[in-house]
Amino acid sequence: MRRTHSPRLRAATRPRLLTALLAVTVLTSTTAASCGEDKPDVTLASAAKNAVAEVIDAPATVTARAAATLTAPADGTLASLRVQPGQRVKRGQILAVVDSPSARQRLRQAKEALTAAKRAGRGVGTGDLSGSRRGTDKAADEAFDAARDAADKIADKQLRDALLAQVTSAQKQYAAAARSADRAVRSVQRGVAGLNSAVGALSSAQRLQAQQAYDLAKATVDALTLRAPIGGVVQPGGTPSGGGTDLAALLGGGQLPADLGPSAPTGSRAGPPPGVDDAIGVGGRVTAGAAVLTIVDTGALGLAAEVDETDVLLVRPGLTATVELDAVTGATYEATVRSVDVLPTSSARGGVTYRVRLALGAGKLGEGAAAPTPRPGMNAIVHLQVREAADAVTVPASAVFSADGRDAVWVVRDGKADRATVTVGVQGPDLVQILDGVQAGDRVVVRGADRVTDGQEVR
Template sequence: MSRTHSRGALVAGGTLVLLLLTAASCDDDDPGVRLGTATVGTVDEIVEAPGSVTARSAATVSAPAPGTIGELRVEPGARVTKGDVLAVIDSPELRQRRDAALKALDAIPSGGGASPGDFAQVRTTTDRKAAKAFDEALASIGKITDPVLREAFERQVSAAREQYQAASDAAAAAVRAVQRGVSSLGQAISSLSAAQRLQAQQAYDLADAAVDALTLTAPVAGVVQFGGPAPAAPAGLSALTGATTPSEGVDSSVFEGAYVTPGTPLLTVVDVRKLGLSAEVDETDVLLVKPGVKADVELDAATGASYPATVRSVDLLPTTSARGGVSYRVRLDLGAGELTDGGGAAPAPRPGMSAVIRLKVRQAADAVTVPASAVVSADGRDTVWAVQDGRYQAVPVRLGVQGEETVQVLSGVSAGQQIVVAGTDRVQPGGEVP
């Protein structure tokens, strides 16, 4: 990040300050000295930062299991709403697992089928089958990229595990009661049978849910693009939202019949209904940036256009800038732009486009201002050459908001006072003003 003014890299903006400049010179041999007048106006202090256009949200849909793309129902550039079916994966492995689970469920006898001698073995086998079903379900869930769907399946597995554990514990308690002679054999058989049937039903339900996950739906509304995240962009030009960046171009590997492995990114849905910006602000300037601060934005891809923006948030944790320094990510809402030559609306940006963001971090209205060129450093203090009693005199000043063209003077100079605005290096203390 840079501040473009030589005294602090700040840019003047806001109300145009009219400096009543008067051409003058110290003498006929020194025409380089120019006088002006301190006046009242508005000064904007600008922090300039690199950044990029971001989308409202973006999400990549990946293959949840090994298989082939059986159906591809969208084309690149298609607009979809949340929940629309994008593709269907054909996974023989998951379908075989569901068929096997259904067969095992149908094979459970209605009366249980366990005898007193094999109670312990039946319970151990049932527990092992349940654990295997839960592990397989969790492995399948781990490949689902839609966070909402993944969380729902995780809750389903967690609830099923707790339910089965309660049934298994009940069966074990019933068996112990029979062994102590305080319960009937029928109660133990019934409890063990219930645990067996519950385990088989849960194994089928989880396998069926995994098959359902092969139908890939849009997690957000937006525009479809084939493929997954793009390679990481340089610092300051990264990430659409802090979520997922869509890949560049069309992924030629996405087509019906293509073989996919678990986790293969297939499609990315980008919500561009509301665009934003991600700016990298240097640590030396970030304390000046607050939510609500306005900004002007220029895009490399839209020459001659200007876009308004407003700071939405400032990250607390730092990042490393492209130059190796510490910077903080600032997120902004981006408005509709206009062509600076008055030619009408500017073109709509695309996510990932690089931008220069000029943040108006401070403003002083109705302030005493002088040209930035009038302020010099003398003995380590900001100083202005003022005209007093017809002679030049160095006057220490205290500055406020500083701009590239003008700066605010808090003390030392008053509005209307005549000052040297150019050629300060030619002025001598006490020199007579021609």
Template sequence: MSRSPRRATVLLLACVLLPPLAAASCGDEPSGVTVGTAARGTVDEIVEASGAVTARAAGTVTSPADGTLAELRVDAGDRVRKGQVVAIVDSPAAEKRLDDAAEALDAASGGNVSTGGGAAGFTAARRRTDANAAKAFAAAREAAEEITDPALRKALLAQVAAAQRQYAAVSAAAGAAVRSVQSGVASVAAAVDALTAAQRVQARQAYELAEASVDALTLRAPVSGVVQLGGTASTAAPSLTDLISNADPTAVGTPAQAPLPGVDVAVPVGAAVGAGTPILTVVDVAGLGVAAEVDETDVLLVKAGGTGTVELDAAAGARYVATVRAIDLLPTTSARGGVSYRVRLTLGRGTYPDGTAAPAPRPGMSAIVRLRVRQATDAVTVPASAVVSRDGGDGVWAVRGGKAERVPVTLGVQGEDLVQVVSGLDAGQRIVVAGADQVSPGQDLP
């Protein structure tokens, strides 16, 4: 039977064409059988995969607390730098926590702790201090968890953890002092000093954590790039994280409810916001890429540094150059159960067939990627339709003495249109190039 292409996703380009088959054929050939000759040329094997254009990085700026959007210092399309102030949220609740913490800090700094008298009073005072500390840590951690900027959230949570460790040491020292008073081996003054120190540390930490929460109300750009107001488009669309090509994708906040059709998702200045409400998204499009899903049967052929071309539905006819940057080690599984691996490419400039420049793509645009994975130069080539596979081996029908003779061949670079013959056949030899599945040994051929 005639050999089918090795895989549906492999294409092949040849820079040397076979001699015209019409000139090599004869009117006396059996119906559907065409005789031609093996040729010599350069063959590129291409792996084809679908993918999407990716941005270098992106991050959505969200409100860290309930309040109102007091200032919006940028507009859609503006370019911003990483760390630039882009908006300010007014949160009365966060500011009240800071005011209360400031009052508590002033009170703790004013004098010694009031124990209420006796060992029981010392124990009660320590328990109140521990309870206040636990409450402050819980409130600070809750506020930090609501922040979607991963770097800021990580920093605030680390600050809470460090404060807890510091307070635990001071609280343990106060507890030891109270037990010493109870056992009669230490003076009351020592216990008072230890409890006072614990209260002061607790009050100072509560103030610093509340202050950090208020500072977080000043929103800064997580990356350098172009501003897009609001968050991602909708819950039905792929998340922006999936369209980021860098190693550290930033989390994307989601509004409390989907926006109504036809309503601008941008939050106006003065509007109420909740913790996690997306204010704006910054997208770094300075270096675009492509994420392609390559089937498991092809991925071992793809190498970092390999080259290819990219075609976009949005720019019909244009071709963009691309270079393989990395191949993921872990697979992705499609809804149908197929296994593929994500190949990440750097996207270059594109041109139309007439040489004019193609437009710059946008993240998320659908792409077809064609990667050149193998090449054979000055190689013997035959049409893929000339190859017949039987009993686990490949061969072609050669024309010798006017009769068909099956010749075993070893194939190299393979494709849909042409394949390379490594051994068993020489350029110029006459072979059956079409209708090979209709030929039998010894059959008369011109």
């Protein structure tokens, strides 16, 4: 049986099932058997060998490969617009230029602050205290040597010895004072080094802050020239919001490209009131974050289908599908499953579904002509062929019913109904594969099964 997951799909499928059942009734030359005056007739058909395919129907939306909205990096005016709506552009192409005196003023101020930070905080000057100490020691040694030479020239031994004793005492006193001075110098040097380190760290932090402010201001000015981060088709303003298709839907739940840079939108902003065009013309005022242009990459369209949890385990990458669009009556498109999401989404009808992403191929109209190229956001129905079997034992889908938690069919043997428990395989829209419990050629009840009892005569 064909599986569907919306009231509209079920309604669309019902006439096909009825037609198929009538066809099966005619082709198998079934007979009507009277089951008593108070019981309506039942209809029989024969199990037969057929090829059968199982198809899952799921609602879907056409998606673009990527989309990027370029926003104004600062308050200003739209100085120039170098593309037209609907024009195809290449990655890196200049699309528009925003004039922002405030952004350029911030850049000048940031540059001045950076220059000042680099000049400031070059350390604390203390003089060469160690070098001065060494000079003093040298002069003192020379003075003591000269005093000794002078004392040695005195002929009076007693006086000479007394003078030499005084020189030695003075030298010892100087040595003690020199040691104290040396400790003081080292102490001062340690204090000055600590002060220099603190001042240096502070200056480094100030320079880093000034550099970051300058880089940000320069990036903002550079971003006043809006370039296409991706190739695609240009449209004015941002993506629709408030009841329309949002950007996430256009991308099939994906994300914006990671390399949009300063032109990337930073958050959701309220658009213009209803009835007002959101396109910004040349000379128009823009505020920081306002959407100026959107580029949509339609080079490879896809589909985002919502598959019910009861069917998603049958879906795998590589499966083929046919697609019908609400916007193109009579056209059929080809598609291939690319991936199946691991995490579920909540269905609008309260159930659990999983998003299946497909690559959308070309389409054909009924007469074989090429179908028009869809646009992102269009509604579609995806028919996923999940299983198939060739030369399988099959019965009409209406023959299978549930009894005691198992699938079963009524098999007519020697004119009497016998309930047979069966194992169902591939479930096609009209036929169901029976793996065991029924053989080709067996007669089964295909209509009125709910009014048949075990052992009842059926002719």
